[in-house]
Amino acid sequence: MKLNTIGEFGFIERLAKGIRPKRSVVKGIGDDAAVLPWMRDKHLLATSDMLIEGAHFKKTQPPEKIGWKAVCCGVSDIAAMGGLPKWALVSCGLPKDLPVKYADGIYRGIKKAAKCFSIDLVGGDTNRSKKIILEVVLLGEVKKKNLVLRSGAEVGDFIFVTGSLGGSIYGRHLNFVPRLKEAQTLVSNFKVNSMIDLSDGLSSDLNHIVKQSKVGAAIYKELIPKSKKARGVEGAISDGEDFELLFTMPKSDAFRLLDLKHKLFGIPITRIGTVTDKEFGTRIIDIFGGMQAVRPKGFRHF
Amino acid sequence: MKLNTIGEFGFIERLAKGIRPKRSVVKGIGDDAAVLPWMRDKHLLATSDMLIEGAHFKKTQPPEKIGWKAVCCGVSDIAAMGGLPKWALVSCGLPKDLPVKYADGIYRGIKKAAKCFSIDLVGGDTNRSKKIILEVVLLGEVKKKNLVLRSGAEVGDFIFVTGSLGGSIYGRHLNFVPRLKEAQTLVSNFKVNSMIDLSDGLSSDLNHIVKQSKVGAAIYKELIPKSKKARGVEGAISDGEDFELLFTMPKSDAFRLLDLKHKLFGIPITRIGTVTDKEFGTRIIDIFGGMQAVRPKGFRHF
Incomplete structure (x- = not known):
């Protein structure tokens, strides 16, 4: 049996099975972002989006827009929880012969979006990969009454x-x-x-x-x-x-x-x-x- | 100029340039994990690791071990900050013709590691990709005095x-x-x-x-x-x-x-x-x- 037999959501249901988060988790798998305990009047939000060349964008598209999109997908998730984004971790897989100019373009788009939505870039991971991969983790906050x-x-x-x-x-x-x-x-x-x-x-x-x-x-x-x-x-x-x-x-x-x-x-x-x-x-x-x-x-x- | 001309760390330095996180960030880019404000006596830790088929593992290796490794890389980062892991978001890129059995194996390894280190799986993202990609985000805590x-x-x-x-x-x-x-x-x-x-x-x-x-x-x-x-x-x-x-x-x-x-x-x-x-x-x-x-x-x- 191949993955496309059970489909994306079938697979997600399958892997979520048996996962019962501790009671401290406000909301685990199954919403736009995870909701975690944080402050007296606020929850912490965490969401993670992967963008892969070929599936989410083409290499021929302007790199700045690809970077912009990578951040904005997560901002959209945080928005849909009623929250505000705060911090981002950006991981990437990049071909080793990728022009530095292109990689710079991606990160220019990432920084532009971060600035636009008051997000601090606080970490990430850099890897070699044949296809371009971008993964943006956004942490945010939501007032409990706004969740x-x-x-x-x-x-x-x-x-x-x-x-x-x-x-x-x-x-x-x-x-x-x-x-x-x-x-x-x-x-x-x-x-x-x-x-x-x-x-x-x-x-x-x-x-x-x-x-x-x-x-x-x-x-x-x-x-x-x-x-x-x-x-x-x-x-x-x-x-x-x-x-x-x-x-x-x-x-x-x-x-x-x-x-x-x-x-x-x-x-x-x-x-x-x-x-x-x-x-x-x-x-x-x-x-x-x-x-x-x-x-x-x-x-x-x- | 290609990425391999400036090298991985050259590129990281380049992209970190101009990023000055707000004062609320305890430690941003440049350590094993980002350190963020949380409770009176604890900081929040966040780290993100991407594993790519070909660079970090081969498809011929047992999938359970690949899942185990994906989580444990992050646990190692959190450990090196003096902290304890708490929550994980797991994103993946998987070929659509990947046997479900293989994908199950990866997630069995992930769940095994999560159980072993008392980590709650709280979210993630599923994507189609030609190569297998695993990205594990770990959130953790560290007592301020232990950082x-x-x-x-x-x-x-x-x-x-x-x-x-x-x-x-x-x-x-x-x-x-x-x-x-x-x-x-x-x-x-x-x-x-x-x-x-x-x-x-x-x-x-x-x-x-x-x-x-x-x-x-x-x-x-x-x-x-x-x-x-x-x-x-x-x-x-x-x-x-x-x-x-x-x-x-x-x-x-x-x-x-x-x-x-x-x-x-x-x-x-x-x-x-x-x-x-x-x-x-x-x-x-x-x-x-x-x-x-x-x-x-x-x-x-x-």
């Missing part, structure tokens, strides 16, 4: 996304700005019940929230904000690496958000559906009354 | 190593037991001025201590404990991946250690030299009075 997990969605919550979805592969995946500011505004002003960043694609990431919250979801097809580059609504639902936020909140907060969103945010915030009970499943409803089950269809590594 | 840096060696300190050196490539590098217990005994009972784990080779790692402490070192050739598999004293000095501890302590503590070592430790603890002033440089002295400058000769990735 948002994937597992907190409640029946009746409104479902929202930031920005517009799909077609990220045509450029945005390399120069996106993670929604850190927006996430902070959300958790500081509203009761956010669940949140995730859209890295694998709406259908996949919604599935994480639905599964972990033990609920269902009704998504209104015509409400999904499609980016100009998306291949229709299908692309907006399945394409990976949007790095937008998907979140749910109780109706009363949701109405307040719909009222205030133009004042508080410089980007679109769109209601796309409602959290239902588990029995309903996850379905897309169109204005003609059509209803279709959503299968998680986003990017899979194997 | 040992590379930069604390003082003129007159005695220089010690644990175990025996060289020839790790013939097997030990895959099943070594990191010197966590020994490091804890050392920092709890003695004044350890500086410490590092031997990953790049004695000559390279001694050079890190010497440079960061702004001192020199006299190493007594005949005192270096050679492993049976080492190619003579040359191998013991240059071979990488011993994962033993190299440390220095003031003379009075050193004599006490020499007295107590058989009682306190189950492994050899050997004095191999003395910390000198910077002008002396780093030299190996033999019993015939010969003296030779030590150049850092350990493993280089490029």
Whole structure:
């Protein structure tokens, strides 16, 4: 049996089996970041993202953007927990005949992103490798009262996304700005019940929230904000690496958000559906009354 | 100009340039682990190690040992700071046609090491890659009074190593037991001025201590404990991946250690030299009075 037989998430489930972290761990495997005990009023967040040449970027792409992306993937994870990034460890595998100029470019992008999001580079590891590999570990903090997990969605919550979805592969995946500011505004002003960043694609990431919250979801097809580059609504639902936020909140907060969103945010915030009970499943409803089950269809590594 | 023109450490110096962490960071780039503010009496430690097929292990080697090694490299780093590991994030790149059995083996090794050193697996990232890549991030804690840096060696300190050196490539590098217990005994009972784990080779790692402490070192050739598999004293000095501890302590503590070592430790603890002033440089002295400058000769990735 090969890895692609059981698939990426099958493999993750398999390896997570039997891992029962000590009670001191607030949240282990299965969210955008691990949540660990820290200070009286704050948790420590830790997340780790690996970018591999060929899978996440091409060598022909500008190195500065690759470095930028490596950091911003992690910032997006920390944002989706309601937290702020603080420290980064950057490890790399680089070909020994790589031009120093190219390596410098990668690190220029890394430093630019670090500066932009007030992150201190505090360590890492350098290795030889045939393909370029970048691994960024981000440590961050979240006020206990601001922590948002994937597992907190409640029946009746409104479902929202930031920005517009799909077609990220045509450029945005390399120069996106993670929604850190927006996430902070959300958790500081509203009761956010669940949140995730859209890295694998709406259908996949919604599935994480639905599964972990033990609920269902009704998504209104015509409400999904499609980016100009998306291949229709299908692309907006399945394409990976949007790095937008998907979140749910109780109706009363949701109405307040719909009222205030133009004042508080410089980007679109769109209601796309409602959290239902588990029995309903996850379905897309169109204005003609059509209803279709959503299968998680986003990017899979194997 | 290619990376192998400036070399691994040249590149690291280059990329560390211009990085000035905030004052809240206790110790950033340049030690076995980053030291970050945490509790009143403890610091947080963070270290990250990448293992790449071809550079650090071969696919023909038992997967369980590869997983074991991936965790233990980090444990060795945490040990060398005087700390204890607590949490791990494990990221991997795996070929999609890799047998599930092989991937299971890697994670069995990871879990075995985690159990052995009381580490909670709290997160990670799974990716597709042509070569197997493993990245283990370890977070740990160190009592403030136990923290040992590379930069604390003082003129007159005695220089010690644990175990025996060289020839790790013939097997030990895959099943070594990191010197966590020994490091804890050392920092709890003695004044350890500086410490590092031997990953790049004695000559390279001694050079890190010497440079960061702004001192020199006299190493007594005949005192270096050679492993049976080492190619003579040359191998013991240059071979990488011993994962033993190299440390220095003031003379009075050193004599006490020499007295107590058989009682306190189950492994050899050997004095191999003395910390000198910077002008002396780093030299190996033999019993015939010969003296030779030590150049850092350990493993280089490029």
